[in-house]
Amino acid sequence: MTRAVRTIVFLLLLVGSCLGAGHAFAEKRVALVIGNSAYDKVARLGNPANDAALMAETFKSAGFDSVELRRDLKVGDMRRALRDFLDKAREADVAVVYYAGHGIEVDGTNYLIPVDAVLERDADIYDEALSLDRVLVSIEPARQLRLVILDACRDNPFTRSMKRTVASRSIGRGLGKVEPANSNTLIAFASKAGSTASDGDDKNSPFTTALSKHVTKPGLDLRKAFGYVRDDVLKSTGNRQEPYVYGSLGGDDFPLVPAKPVATGPQADPNASIRKDYELALQLGTRDVWEAFLRSYPDGFYADLAKAQLRKVSAEEARTAATEKARLAEQEKARVAGEGARQAELAKAAAAAKAAEEARIAAEKARQIEQEKAAAAERARLAEQEKARLAAEKTKQAEQEKAATAEQARLAAEKSAAEKKEQLAALPAPAEKSEQPAVDLPRALQSELRRVGCNTGAVDGSWNAASQKALDLFNKHAGMKLDVKTANADALDAVKGKTGRICPLICETGYRADGDRCVKITCRAGYEVNDDGACEKVEVKKPTAKREEPKRKDQPDRAKADASPAKPQASSGQIICTSQGCRPVAKGCRIVVGQGGGIYAGTSGQREVCN
DSSP: OHHHHHHHHHHHHHHHHHHHHTGGGOSOEEEEEEEOOOOSSSOOOSSHHHHHHHHHHHHHHTTOSEEEEEESOOHHHHHHHHHHHHHHHHTOSEEEEEEESOEEEETTEEEEOOTTOOOOBGGGHHHHSEEHHHHHHHHTTOSSEEEEEEEOOSOOTHHHHOBOSSTTOOBOSSOOOOOOSSSSEEEEESSOTTSOOOOOSSSSOHHHHHHHHHTTOTTOBHHHHHHHHHHHHHHHTTTSOOOEEEEEOOSSOOBSSOOOOOOSSSSOOTTHHHHHHHHHHHHHOOHHHHHHHHHHOOSSHHHHHHHHHHHHHHHHHHHHHHHHHHHHHHHHHHHHHHTTOOHHHHHHHHHHHHHHHHHHHHHHHHHHHHHHHHHHHHHHHHHHHHHHHHHHHHHHHHHHHHHHHHHHHHHHHHHHHHHHHHHHHHSOOOOOOOOOOTTHHHHHHHHHHHHTTOOOSOOSSOOOHHHHHHHHHHHHHHTOOOOOSSOOHHHHHHHHTOOSOOSOOOOOTTEEEETTEEEEOOOOTTEEEOTTSOEEEOOOOOOOOOOOOOOOTTHHHHHHHHHSOOOOOOEEEEEEEETTEEEEEETTEEEEESSSOOSEEOGGGEEEEEO
16 A cells, blocks of 8 residues: 555656746747738749748747748738737737738838739838737737847839829838837847848848848847847948837846746756656665656666666565565464474474575565666766766856857947948038939939930920920830929939930931931932931933924024033033923022923923022
8 A cells, every 4th residue: 555655656756847948938929921022013032931831830840839931922811810810919928920021111101012913003002001009909919028020121013113193192112210118128120221232142031031040049138139140241242231129128137038947956857757757766665666767768878777766676575575585484383382292393393494594684685686787887877967967067167158258349349330330420511412403303304305315305304295205205115114294213223224325316307326426418429318317319300302393484593592602500410301402400509200391391391490
């Protein structure tokens, strides 16, 4: 009965110790991970899908109770994912949302862009994207910590093609600064507000790579973890990208993953639970307890010690049995002697008593041997335990020295950065550019349109129909959709981005394009320019045979006139033939075909007409 009670007590203690070991991770943690890469209207992003997979695996390895990974979500799918995550956050102590993809800031509000967004106009952002405030609503019910991580500060291609419906509506570069309204809420950006983040050259972005390394370290305060992330990203990007965290926490440490429970000694013993069970079994020291211990831990150092203790118990039981047998034999001997038994029976009883005594002595010796073996094993165990303790202390001391060195390096880096900031602050501030009048923007845009060959009108700062036509011609040949109604900064930046001629050069009839100017077309002798701007051979009418006509009364006078020497006249290069013969056409005159009077009428209906 006593053995059974002891066994039950041991098992209860063993179960209690196992239950107590898992209590350190009692708080519930949930995470939603979204990665948008395959956008319909802009180029595909390579890293977000890989970044989301890495962070989901990081949260799972850290022991999160629920990790939901979603990729390439449309606007309806993103709304449903956030709505479902809201229900999980109600029962959680810690809620985390990680997003990788395109983001945009419009009028001071940050938006996450689904893969099916078109964003043809700036007003479409309210219908086709989800605001950061909607994400914060989904994690608001969490009891202890709320965290949003955005790797979405990339250079956004939507802003280059988006039409502006309101001139005063601002569209930022990257994401805008935020201030969480709820306490114990942090929002981490891959890059400081107003700047863009890099995708990097590897499978994952520099920001996500650093996150997976630091943010889930057990017991590490979240603010310090993001400080390590900042240092890694600055180093990997050559100080071009600086992550930033908005929000605040209380004075206590807020680790995303709680520290693992350790023993009260200098360093936790990896076999602490086994050793504790062994020491408990050693206090009880029964066969049933040692057999139960070996069933739970059949192999290893403590299993060998338990087997030695079990052999010791067996030897003790054998000695006890031999002693009891010898006592019974003595009682039998006394009984036989007392009854006056025969000498033979006495001798037999004496021999039996002697054999029992020898057996008892042998059992005693065996027990002593087993006790010595058990004592040697216990000494070896204590020596091994002491060796492990010294090694653990040495390891802890090395880690403390390493941590102190890292902290000194970090403080030195912060001091150096602070000194650089002070030096920069001491420099004289550059003179602010004077604000230019509003008329300079149309004038500058007209000048740039003339540079790329699209504006042939005046550069007078008046945005009229000719200027709008010039910008529309630029849209046609550059493949863009800029607003032509008003002169705006986006249009000016787009035109300035073109280094060469965009609109083709159109010349008047008789001229051809030569680089950026029109030159007159020159044809070789016997050719002239036609209506299509090409050189065409000039057809010369051949002289016709002379026809005899009856002489008229004035014929002698005409012959006399023809016989008289003619005054030399400049020729136009054409020949006209009449009944008297053929001659060059005078300068300033030309040949026409048809009826009518002229200076002279020739054959085949030709006549000479002079200016």
